[in-house]
Amino acid sequence: MASNSKVKPSAKESPTEPFKRAVTGCLRALARKPELEVSFAAERPGLMGGKARLPEPPRKMGKAEAAIVRGNADAIALKLACHDAAVHRRLQPAGQQARAVFEAVEQARVEAIGSRRMDGVAQNLTAMLDDRFHRSKFDEVTERADAPIEEALSLMVRERLTGMAPPPAAKKLVDLWRPLIEDRAGKDLDRLEDVLEDQRQFGDAIHDLLDALEMGDDRSSDSEEENEGDEDRRKQDQGEDGEAADSDDQANTTEYERC
Numbered sequence: 001m002a003s004n005s006k007v008k009p010s011a012k013e014s015p016t017e018p019f020k021r022a023v024t025g026c027l028r029a030l031a032r033k034p035e036l037e038v039s040f041a042a043e044r045p046g047l048m049g050g051k052a053r054l055p056e057p058p059r060k061m062g063k064a065e066a067a068i069v070r071g072n073a074d075a076i077a078l079k080l081a082c083h084d085a086a087v088h089r090r091l092q093p094a095g096q097q098a099r100a101v102f103e104a105v106e107q108a109r110v111e112a113i114g115s116r117r118m119d120g121v122a123q124n125l126t127a128m129l130d131d132r133f134h135r136s137k138f139d140e141v142t143e144r145a146d147a148p149i150e151e152a153l154s155l156m157v158r159e160r161l162t163g164m165a166p167p168p169a170a171k172k173l174v175d176l177w178r179p180l181i182e183d184r185a186g187k188d189l190d191r192l193e194d195v196l197e198d199q200r201q202f203g204d205a206i207h208d209l210l211d212a213l214e215m216g217d218d219r220s221s222d223s224e225e226e227n228e229g230d231e232d233r234r235k236q237d238q239g240e241d242g243e244a245a246d247s248d249d250q251a252n253t254t255e256y257e258r259c
Helices: 017-031 061-083 087-093 096-117 119-135 151-163 167-197 199-212 230-259
Strands: 038-041 047-048 049-055
Touching: 017 038, 017 049, 017 061, 047 061, 049 061, 049 151, 061 119, 087 096, 087 199, 096 119, 096 151, 096 199, 119 151, 119 167, 151 167
Parallel strands: 038 049
Antiparallel strands: 047 049
C-alpha cells in the first residue's frame, strides 16, 4: 500500500550560500587548514580564537562586493599560511606606536607574498583595502594627525613589494606621509623585497626602518637578554623554527598554484 506521507522539502538555500562555500574552501586551501572554522557575520572580519570571520555578503552581490569578501578571506588565509606567531612575538617592539606599525607592516608582508604569486589574490586584496579605507573615511583626510602612520607605512611597504599603488581611498593618507617617510626611511623600504619571505630578517629590517623614523623602541620582554643557558636554548629553538619556515614557504608555493 502506497504511503500518502510526503517528505518535507528542505528550506530554500540562500542565494549567497554557494559563494560562501566556495570562499570557505579557498580560504582553507590557501591557509592549509582544512578544518578551519569559517563564519560570515555583519561584524569586523578577522581571526578570533583560531576561527575566521568574514563579512556577510549582500544578497544582491556584484563583482565588487564579491571581490571584497574574497579579499578578506585571502588576507586571513595568507596570515595563517605565511606568518609565524612565535617569531612575531620575539621581534615585536614594546612601544605602542612602533608595535602598531610592526603589526600593520607584517600583514602587508604576508599579503604581498600572495599578491606576487597570484593575480586574482592581488585584485581581491586591492578591493578589500579600498573598501576598508573608504569605510574609515580616509579618502577625506587632510591632516597627518588624522592619518595613522602605520596605515601609510603598510601601504608603502605593499607598494615596494608588489609595485601596486595605494588603492584610491588611501591615496590621500599615503600622500600626507610619503615625503617624510621616503626622506628618512626610503633606503630601508628598498631593502624589504630582498627579505620578503624571511620573517625574521624582515622584522629586523622593520626595526631599522623604525629607527630611521625615530620610532625605534626596545623589543618586547620575549626578546630581552637571558642568562647564558637560556640564550643557548633560545638560539636552538630559533634554528628549528627557521627550518619549519623554509618548509612552509615551499608548501605555500604549491598551494597557491593549485588554488
